[in-house]
Amino acid sequence: MSIEVSIPTPLRNLTNNQDTVQVSGNNISEVIEQLDVQYPGIKERLADEQGNLRRFVNIYVNGEDVRFMQDKATAVKDGDEVSIVPAVAGG
Amino acid sequence: MSEPYFSSLKCRECGRLYPKKAVHVCEYDFGPLEADYDYERIKSVLTRALIQSREKSMWRYRELLPIDGEPTVGLQVGFTPxxxxxxxxxxxxxxxxxxxxxxxxxxxxSFKDRVVSVALSRAKELGLKTVACASTGNLANSVAANAAAAGLDSYVLIPADLEQSKVLNSLVYGTKVIGIHGAYDQVNRLCSEIAGKYGWGFVNVNLRPYYAExxxxxxxxxxxxxxxxxxxxxxxxxxxxxxxxxxxxxxxxxxxxxxxxxxxxxxxxxxxxxxxxxxxxxxxxxxxxxxxxxxxxxxxxxxxxxxxxxxxxxxxxxxxxxxxxxxxxxxxxxxxxxxxxxxxxxxxxxxx
Known part of the structure; x- marks a missing residue:
């Protein structure tokens, strides 16, 4: 099972400057856990002590914001694209 | 101005300090970065009389705007009725x-001239040669016009179905307009994802700490x-x-x-x-x-x-x-x- 995760610039120092990485998992929580196994330290940047997404972290699955789906429990499957994006502000 | 009155960028979430570069979020919690000023020093120099002695533009309050030296872009912006x-x-x-x-x-x-003036003045201080933005019109026009005046290369990313009149307003300044199939939120997200990739200054992304001020x-x-x-x-x-x-x-x-x-x-x-x-x-x-x-x-x-x-x-x-x-x-x-x-x-x- 392979999911492509886009890594934003502020986190690339943890992923050896890779802007996309491959991980496995059945939902966003598992994807984050797996990311942390491969790139230690990344989980605490994305989630608080309870495992909830930090308030300025956006995660999209195939372009859809997980906060409007099942948040960290949002399911993912093989071939899905997950994007981690800092909160965007308007023009 | 001899010495800048803002010393660093500061995370609004955790308070961590960052150098005054083209960055906009904290690496630790993605909190937005904001210019950090030395208000005590500003208080000792900025008086009503000093402000009133200056040109009638937004730059008469320059000590409270995040640039190191004198402003170089949009010197006539502001002081509207x-x-x-x-x-x-x-x-x-x-x-x-x-x-x-x-x-x-x-x-x-539009008021976008205010934010763009600060962003591009800072972009020049940072040595950036190309500036860009995500926009639905007014910001694109302001970036295009002010970048042309400042001698900077510019790109504006807009929803592809934007009204032609707005697109034309930007094109007359010689900017490169890139239409994106999607709504503004998606254009903005795209800019956020590619900011930093080409060494450009996106005024409302990686130059945002300066722009917003x-x-x-x-x-x-x-x-x-x-x-x-x-x-x-x-x-x-x-x-x-x-x-x-x-x-x-x-x-x-x-x-x-x-x-x-x-x-x-x-x-x-x-x-x-x-x-x-x-x-x-x-x-x-x-x-x-x-x-x-x-x-x-x-x-x-x-x-x-x-x-x-x-x-x-x-x-x-x-x-x-x-x-x-x-x-x-x-x-x-x-x-x-x-x-x-x-x-x-x-x-x-x-x-x-």
């Missing part, structure tokens, strides 16, 4: 009302033009929320450095019915703001994807304005010789 609208006040049944008319801003007739100049001007006082009520169109929060910040900064007396004030946000995600979130008691992908309003706002911003700290609060009421207010403003493109102020006491 604050119009006392007596007939409008009478029509609305209020004592005193003023309209800040930023439709005469130079060079592109430009909005404070409207608040500074309002206080000076009212005779160095803060209006009791200020009504600001919400748009992305940035203008509202920065006017609020401007009032607090002038209090902090002693340029205006402390007083009770409220900053209100207004959104048009049909595109009022922030107002709806407030009413439902949540700080999770749900974007409205298909706005339905005569206003032309941005279907906000903002999340849990400082807006919530600005006080009571956001109101929605129906299209019919908006048309009626526009007629009232025309009758008062005030025709703001972006702001309608509806106070009860002295207000802007």
């Amino acid at each position: 604050l119009v006392k609208a007596d007939r409008l006040a009478k029509a609305l049944g209020v004592k005193e009302i003023y309209v800040k008319n930023d439709t005469v801003n130079y060079p592109t007739l 430009g909005s404070k100049s409207m608040g500074f001007e309002i206080m000076e033009q009212l005779g160095w006082e803060i209006p009791t009520h200020t009504v600001v169109c919400m748009a992305s929320g940035s203008l509202l929060t920065k006017i609020y910040k401007a009032y607090h900064e002038f209090i902090k450095i002693g340029l205006v007396p402390e007083s009770k004030f409220t900053v209100h946000g207004a959104q048009a019915t049909g595109c009022n995600p922030i107002s709806l979130a407030r009413k439902s008691g949540t700080d999770l703001i749900k974007p409205q992908p298909k706005p339905n309003t005569i206003a032309n706002p941005w279907p906000s994807a903002l999340r849990r911003t400082d807006i919530m700290r600005c006080g009571p609060w956001s109101r929605r304005v129906a299209g019919r009421r908006m048309r009626r207010m526009r007629r009232s403003l025309r009758a008062s010789s005030c025709w703001p493109r972006r702001r309608v102020f509806l106070p009860r006491q002295r207000a802007v």
Whole structure:
């Protein structure tokens, strides 16, 4: 099972400057856990002590914001694209 | 200016400090970065007399804007009229009302010239050669015009279905317009993902800590033009929320450095019915703001994807304005010789 995760610039120092990485998992929580196994330290940047997404972290699955789906429990499957994006502000 | 009055960028979430580069979020919690000023030093040099001795532009408050040296872009921007609208006040049944008319801003007739001037002045200090933005029109025009004047290469990314008249306004300045199939939120997200990839300065992404501060100049001007006082009520169109929060910040900064007396004030946000995600979130008691992908309003706002911003700290609060009421207010403003493109102020006491 392979999911492509886009890594934003502020986190690339943890992923050896890779802007996309491959991980496995059945939902966003598992994807984050797996990311942390491969790139230690990344989980605490994305989630608080309870495992909830930090308030300025956006995660999209195939372009859809997980906060409007099942948040960290949002399911993912093989071939899905997950994007981690800092909160965007308007023009 | 010999020594800059802002020393670093500071995370609004955790307070970590960052060098003054083209970065906009904290590496640890993604909190937004904001210019960190030495207010004690500013207080010791910035006086009403000094401000009044300077050119009538937004740069007369330069110590409170995040650049290292003298401004180099948009030197004529700002100090737009604050119009006392007596007939409008009478029509609305209020004592005193003023309209800040930023439709005469130079060079592109919108408040975006303020933020872009600061962003591009800082971009030049950082040695950037190319600037860019995500926009639905006004910001694109301002980036295109000011970049051309500054000798910078520019790109503007817009929703592909944007009105042709808006696209043309940007094209005349020689910018490169890139149409993206998607709504503004998606264009903005794309810019956020590619910012930093090409070494460009995206004014509303990686230059945002500098860009956003430009909005404070409207608040500074309002206080000076009212005779160095803060209006009791200020009504600001919400748009992305940035203008509202920065006017609020401007009032607090002038209090902090002693340029205006402390007083009770409220900053209100207004959104048009049909595109009022922030107002709806407030009413439902949540700080999770749900974007409205298909706005339905005569206003032309941005279907906000903002999340849990400082807006919530600005006080009571956001109101929605129906299209019919908006048309009626526009007629009232025309009758008062005030025709703001972006702001309608509806106070009860002295207000802007």
